[in-house]
Amino acid sequence: MTPMSEGHLRAPEPDEAKAHLRAVIRRERLQRSERRRHEAAAAFRDHVLALPAVQAASCVSVYASRPHEPSTGPLIEALHVRGVRVLIPLLGDGLQRGWGVYRGVDDLVERAPGRPPEPSGDFLGSVTLAEADVIVVPALAVDTSGTRLGQGGGWYDRALVDAKPDAPVVALTFSGEVRDAATDPLPREPHDLGVDMVITPEGAFELGA
Ligand SMILES: Nc1nc2c(c(=O)[nH]1)N(C=O)[C@@H](CNc1ccc(C(=O)N[C@@H](CCC(=O)O)C(=O)O)cc1)CN2
Numbered sequence: 001m002t003p004m005s006e007g008h009l010r011a012p013e014p015d016e017a018k019a020h021l022r023a024v025i026r027r028e029r030l031q032r033s034e035r036r037r038h039e040a041a042a043a044f045r046d047h048v049l050a051l052p053a054v055q056a057a058s059c060v061s062v063y064a065s066r067p068h069e070p071s072t073g074p075l076i077e078a079l080h081v082r083g084v085r086v087l088i089p090l091l092g093d094g095l096q097r098g099w100g101v102y103r104g105v106d107d108l109v110e111r112a113p114g115r116p117p118e119p120s121g122d123f124l125g126s127v128t129l130a131e132a133d134v135i136v137v138p139a140l141a142v143d144t145s146g147t148r149l150g151q152g153g154g155w156y157d158r159a160l161v162d163a164k165p166d167a168p169v170v171a172l173t174f175s176g177e178v179r180d181a182a183t184d185p186l187p188r189e190p191h192d193l194g195v196d197m198v199i200t201p202e203g204a205f206e207l208g209a
């Protein structure tokens with residue numbers, strides 16, 4: 001056997017490394033109790049609402065969380081009560097990217113098992129994201145350089161192309177999911193778009209250079 005042969009010792013490709021990390025983090029997320037997820041949801045709400053960019057915003061895009069993701073229900077409702085227009089991802093045929101306007105908690109419905117909840121109103125096209133002053137995205141992990149690990153569909157990497165250039169992109173993660181880019185960088189591929197900030201239950205942290 002030579003070291004250069006069939007390479008079972010080679011470094012994993014970024015997509016393989018991502019798949020492994022996703023499996024580990026999803027498993028960890030399943031351990032978190034309902035009570036802790038509930039407490040985290042209130043903290044996410046409070047930290048996001050305190051951001052100056054959010055205080056000045058008239059339109060904010062927020063994902064509608066699935067059960068083990070950082071919970072956005074209280075945040076979405078609080079923005080709505082403030083009179084902020086909230087844009088929520090809508091998946092069209094073939095996971096086509098679009099947006100719906102939040103109209104109240106009863107209007108957010110899971111259309112199929114495992115799918116994120118969606119509002120019932122009109123399907124607004126992908127360019128609608130340009131109306132958002134702040135964009136809150138899901139992440140399984142981020143690193144301090146702003147690299148984001150998502151669910152692996154590439155949905156947000158494609159959607160964010162339509163964002164207003166100066167709209168901050170804010171990821172929500174649990175506390176142990178922020179990594180030091182100097183010692184523990186996330187795998188990054190050329191299409192990966194960075195995020196500007198991460199909110200954990202502990203607070204808000206600026207990312208990037
Ligand atoms: N809450 C939330 N919304 C989001 C994202 C996300 O990560 N979280 N996305 C981030 O990119 C985009 C789309 N994400 C999707 C997530 C799952 C499926 C999906 O097809 N799920 C499977 C069930 C999987 C399961 O059981 O866990 C299915 O419907 O068959 C599609 C899109 C936009 N909206």
Ligand SMILES: Nc1ncnc2c1ncn2[C@@H]1O[C@H](COP(=O)(O)OP(=O)(O)OP(=O)(O)O)[C@@H](O)[C@H]1O
Nearest residue numbers: 018148149150151152153154155156157158191192
């Ligand atoms: N802008 C893009 N154009 C073409 N393909 C892309 C683009 N962004 C991502 N993809 C493809 O989508 C797949 C998943 O990408 P990636 O692993 O970066 O997803 P993710 O950012 O973790 O997921 P998500 O944004 O859905 O949470 C990859 O196969 C990638 O090649």
